[in-house]
Amino acid sequence: MKTASRSTSRPSHRITGVSLVTAALFAATACGAGTTDAGAGPGSGGGGKGHPQLRIAVGIDASYAPFYVAGAEGLWAKHGVDVDLVQFAKGGEGVDALNAGQVQMAGNSDATTIGLLGQNPDLRSLLVYENSGRYLKVVLGPGVKTAKDIRKMAVVPGLSELAATRFLESKGIKPGSVEFVTSDPAEIPALTKKGDMDAYVLWEPWPSKGEELGAKILETTGDYGLSYQHWLLSTSPWLKDNKDTAAKVAAALAEAAEKVESDPDTAAKATEDAAKIPTAQTVNAVKEIDFGVRDFTAEDLKGYEDTARFYLDTGKVKARPDVARAVQRGWLPDNPAQTEGS
Template structure:
């Protein structure tokens, strides 16, 4: 795929937008049980509340997990870091997460493992500026979510000749961004949908760029932990095969993806149809070049002091794992 060569030129990134509640319920994720750790309980998969998680919603709606003999529960999280923390505590066993979020958590949880990628795009994440602010040179304050949003913001500013150190960064949740923009508390943000669309619908901001415009591409990983994977390898491979089928369905039938996503997370169908056009959905192996790309994310985190040690990326990123499972 085209994005694979593009990622070789830039740091690998992807988004994981996540909210703590089980799909179809309003409770927090259940606590870990001994049975879950042993693999006899349901497989809880952390997903997000936007259209980029459409393959999971399609797999659930179409009964693909059940057809594969899997007992799967989708669990939503509002921030990627929360989903990764839930992996560490056993509240979920697999998560859809950005490489930036996963890498950031490696210092606290070196047992995290990235099994494969299932999507990438240089069009889905957009730069939104407040009405009246037309360029990066005019920006004084940016809203950021730690992880993908933060590094994407830095990439945008640097690509336009603006030092990130000269801009005040306001940390907030994705939900907060449109309101902060509307009040004039921030001049902009770099976020995935539906947050750019929210600013447009409220009439408070406008899209000035997409990450691909400044050679920056995000990538979603399916991640787990080494202890769970060692005990449940066959289950993890079945999940990968189901997700492979689901990504193909998303690409071939955007309307199906839109219906499933609306049912799961109440995202307007037209937003999902647009997202399918903007995102390349496909289950793909991680390759050696992806490790090099991920290293640039590590370098960024070490530069800003978020990470103090070099993680073992070769252990974290399971190169060619899915190809072996499919043969």
Template structure:
């Protein structure tokens, strides 16, 4: 089992048709932010954007579209997230859309946070993932993982400071970074909704329309609507 964002996972479905998404455990339109170089006064001045394949590239594309800018008129430069704030500061690129802490790191370098993805109608989610072959014989294990995630989400929302300390102990991430993340991300375990599916289909179209995948990803097969309520007590 694993966790990954909806946008990145949908991009992997063509190569991994056995992937199955069981539930959502985090959701946010505030955690990813648009960051502009200091000399870029308006989105219309953007000529190059740094992106990470998957969620970042989708978010950058939708940002440009929201401003009436054709994505094809802007060059996308693929880079590692940790490199992107410095590349923008140097003037190698004009903007980026990334998750924290990279917007905050950019602000420390004098870059400008323009808006969040939610400001132009884009949210991201994290899915709990498995494969259909593994899940067939391990539903009880998956249900226990779902229950543990639900408990962790409740504790995170109720006591962000404790969650931050646990994260620092386990992963050496500064507590302030985690506390801020909890403010911007909604942690909760839930089933998929019809509205979710509309967003996923839009993402699937992004991959096929841009030619990144030869065939449109089969979101309906991958997303297991009702799995949580059918297999656990979490949503009851």
């Protein structure tokens, strides 16, 4: 899967578009941009301030607006970190890069991450920075009148597939009676227009893109009781030696999330500059997504365990994902960011 090559320089952060054609290509990019949390070095945007460096994997859509705002508004530097944002077309690819040590932190959905826990028991989720039951939407192809007409659904592994399964169940349709076809998000609207797929459940902008091509948005995931969250992720080995750096990232992200909510136009401009997302998409996304950094709740944990059961019951994993080990409830209040010089 390829992402467009995008490179922008601003004080104390950079945004790198990465093409994962081969692991070697990505590794070469990572080595060229500085991949450790050491002080200013090759590829550093720290302006000589000696801030710890790290790379954070993000997706290319408006739900990642807080990361882009943190860069545009100088919040990484304000909180004492030097951040490279590395863009991936799918959140799971960013988690793969985290697993491989090519980035030190990542943003990704709860559902997709839970499905990947078995591949790396060292994954750790530190906090929630957004949640929504409105951003993902069910889309029916031009010739599909009702859910019962669906024979093929395009899915992206993780959150999209979970959302599609829960949608069919909500309509009394056995998921096994519908063929799930794994596809890349950008290809799905065109496949649906051609009639190769009958429906899909995806995040914006792909529902709106489908609508432009003659498809119909039927409902949101919240209409059938499903919401998602985005987590800030890292790994236990890195966190062991970089607790203060992670806390500074969390503080910057919290301030950025507040800015997104209070000033959608600024968030839209930052996201357009960094990820080429049209401003209207981000403004609409802020209406559909609740941005804000917080700790996990008991209700959250129940939902995560339900997702873990989904992966086990559908045979996608051999053992139930260990959510309790990955989710660091209490990490956020226990790790407040320290001010410079403290």
